[in-house]
Amino acid sequence: MESRLKELPLGKIKLSDGPIKSRFELNKSYLMSLTNDNLLRNFYLEAGLWSYSGNGGTTSATTSNMDGPDHWHWGWESPTCELRGHIIGHWLSAAAKIYAQTQDPLIKGKADYIVNELARCQESNGGEWLAAFPQTYMHRIAAGKFVWAPHYTIHKLLMGLYDMYAAAGNAQSLKIMSGIADWFYRWTGQFSVEQMDELLDLETGGMLEVWADLYGKTSDEKHLALIRRYDRRRFFDALLAGEDCLTNKHANTQIPEILGAARVWEVTGEERYRNVVEAFWRCAVTERGYVATGAGDNGELWMPNMDMAARLGVGQEHCCNYNMMRLAHVLLRWTGDASYGDYWERRFYNGVLSHQHGATGMISYFLGVGPGSQKTWGSATQHFWCCHGTLLQANASYEPQIFMEEKDGISICQWIPSELHHRRADSNLTIRIEQDGQYGIYPLNNWSVSGMTAITKVDMPPIPVHRPDHFVYNITISLDSPSTFDLNLRLPWWISGTPIIRVNGENPLDAAPMEPSSFVQVRRAWKDGDVVKVELPKTLKTEPLPGNSGMFAFMDGPIVLAGLTHEERILVGEPSQPEELLQPDRERNHSWWNPGYYRTKRIDRGFRFIPLYEVKDEMYSVYFSHKSVGDRME
Missing domain, CATH: 1.50.10.20 (Glycosyltransferase)
Structure with missing residues (x-):
């Protein structure tokens, strides 16, 4: 069905060097550190393709180089855990998306090998069933006997296989999915609608989504039948009736169903x-x-x-x-x-x-x-x-959330440094979002070359005296030939004043609306080298806790602040005037500003605030109560 915005093809958006990309690379390194044998071991066990000899080797000729149990995956991937096998689906999904962005042949080769080994396990199981646990788990839940979330685990596997097909172009993974679907089509065919409703009341995972994904690619009536069978009617009908059917229910049961x-x-x-x-x-x-x-x-x-x-x-x-x-x-x-x-x-x-x-x-x-x-x-x-x-x-x-396309242009939905490379209206288009190093959000603060230049050269623009009260982004347009289209910019909920938007340094854009939680449209005949400068004003704010307006959290722009204290504390001042409660602290560190660094005012045993994303092992609190200045105890 048609949507207002469309995702751009995978690989068109690249993260720029910086702290956010560093998080991406950290995750990629961890992903690659997990060995094929460990990811596949429980599938090999179930398919009869591996057994452990007890001396650190294997008795099966089908696998090699298996480490002893001290190097295996444990916890929820333990061979004795009923949820075993879920991580490989997440792994394949992540690997596919990383490959789509980076075209890294090493991660593609590793992921393709794992898919091929899963196909080998499926063949050994008879050509349809594939899981890290036996089919009897499904028969047990059909009989009303508890098993820890087998649908959930298989959904993760199917999700990973689908992403390997859709994002990484692995056709074998779609064939594996179809084999699994054949098994579920036969298995669910024995149940009445009422029996399926009872079964899905126990546990369904995200099966509805993967059957829809599969049907979207195959148009196979069996896959449409699986959609009908996995329709969570009791839950969906209650929502449509306006009932609160969520309070005190397991949250991550319902979200995948939706x-x-x-x-x-x-x-x-x-x-x-x-x-x-x-x-x-x-x-x-x-x-x-x-x-x-x-x-x-x-x-x-x-x-x-x-x-x-x-x-x-x-x-x-x-x-x-x-x-x-x-x-x-x-x-x-x-x-x-x-x-x-x-x-x-x-x-x-x-x-x-x-x-x-x-x-x-x-x-x-x-x-x-x-x-x-x-x-x-x-x-x-x-x-x-x-x-x-x-x-x-x-x-x-x-990356899919940063840029999206609509009928008449491109929307910038997230302010994350990145580049879009896209062909539009017979012209190659590049849009680059850069965060001004002196006016930006720097999670995982790191060395800034541009910041270093700013503190050594005398002919650079002056550095603000104190931590800036706005974030600045430069958007650079590159085109083969001039092109007219809309550039739609999301103005976040947290802005504390009117944003300033300039094109090529000219007078601020006079556009309406310029309200928080809206898109502002910049339409013009764009040419190569055009630069849009966006200034988003922000300030320290408080947000009350739902259900108790006397308790509040601090936010600096989009950043939740954590007070580094191990106990409940009462602050002095009015939440409507947060500058009465907190003052800037450690606002600059060498070549960058520290957004979100504050400390308390007017109380004994004061403590510091830092962004919640920077907390590692410290004890902290996000919500606080207060007393007015006049009530302060001396």
């Missing part, structure tokens, strides 16, 4: 599925609200509508964060509504970047916002939580 409904609408055009998606967003986000990071979940459960003060526990789950970002991206494509881009941005800085250790690249399953929160980091091979898998995917796929 992503499935979204994909079904796109491949079938049936309006009911779009209505389901929009009803879910109202229930999960609009009516529920969210904490400053964007999360409406805590401890894997949806929190009550606009009543979250009693739920500041272990915090948001990374899987929920990533999947809600995916859903926001879908809705942005469908509608062109900038508020969905705002939501994605909020969860990017305060979710994806905040859940990942900036030095090791490892994942924190949960991210708390209450007093005395602390991130708990997973390891490279000993945990493999579900969030470990979505970490791989989230940090492999920043």
Whole structure:
């Protein structure tokens, strides 16, 4: 179905050198460090292609160079864990997307080899079934006996195979998917509609989405039948009836089902599925609200509508964060509504970047916002939580959200340094987004050559005396020949004044609207070398906690701040005037500014604030209460 915005072909958008790309590369390095044998071991076991001899070798001639158990994958990938096998799907999905952006032959060769080995396992299993666990798991759940999420695990495998086909051009992976679909078509054919509803009430994962993906490529009636069978009718109908069917339910059960409904609408055009998606967003986000990071979940459960003060526990789950970002991206494509881009941005800085250790690249399953929160980091091979898998995917796929295309032009939806290379109207078009080094967001602050030049040369533009109150981006247009089109710029929710937009240094653009959470349109006959300079004003702000207006979090532009304290603290001043509560701290470090660095005012035992994404092992809090200056105890 037609959407307002369209994703550009994979590989057209490249991240520019800098801190965000460094995160991408950190994730890529970790991805490549996981060995083929370890990723495939449980599939080999199930297919009868490998057995361990007990002396560090193998008794099967079909595999080689297997390390002993001390080097294996454990945690949720252990041979004794019912969820085993999920990580390979995440791995393939991430590898496919990284290859699409980088054309790195090493990652393509590794991923293609793994797909080929999975095909060998499928053949050994009889040509259809493929999983790291036996078919009996499916028969057990059909009998109402508990198994830990077999649909979830197979969905991850199918998702990875689909991405290998769609993003990396591996035709074999689509053939494997079709074989698995044949098995599920026969298996589900024995159940009535009522029996399928009972089965899906137990657990469904994201199966609806992968069947829709497959049907979109094959138009096979069997795959359409699987879409019908995996329609989550009871849940979808409750949403359409306006019920709150989320509170206290497992959050990452429902989100993949809704992503499935979204994909079904796109491949079938049936309006009911779009209505389901929009009803879910109202229930999960609009009516529920969210904490400053964007999360409406805590401890894997949806929190009550606009009543979250009693739920500041272990915090948001990374899987929920990533999947809600995916859903926001879908809705942005469908509608062109900038508020969905705002939501994605909020969860990017305060979710994806905040859940990942900036030095090791490892994942924190949960991210708390209450007093005395602390991130708990997973390891490279000993945990493999579900969030470990979505970490791989989230940090492999920043780029589709940056630029998107619409009928009359290009939209910049995220302010991430990058380049678009695209052919439009018979002309080669390049659009480059650069972040001004003296007026920018620098997660993972690193050495800045441009900043170094600014502090050594006397003929450079003057450096601001104090930390700037705006972010500056330069957009450079390169064209073979002049071309007229719209350049649509998202103005974020956090701007604190009127943005300034200049083309080639001329007077500020006089355009309407120039409101937060909107797109401003710049239409002109563009020529090679045109530069658009965008200044986005920002300030320190507070956001109240849904359900308790006396508790609040601090934000510096899109960045949630974390107070480095291990206990609940009361600040002195009025939240409506955050400069009464905090003052700038360590605002500059050599050649760059430190956005989000503050310290408390007027209290004993003061403490510092830093961006939530920079917290590693420190204890911290995001929400605080206050007393007025007149009530301050001496």
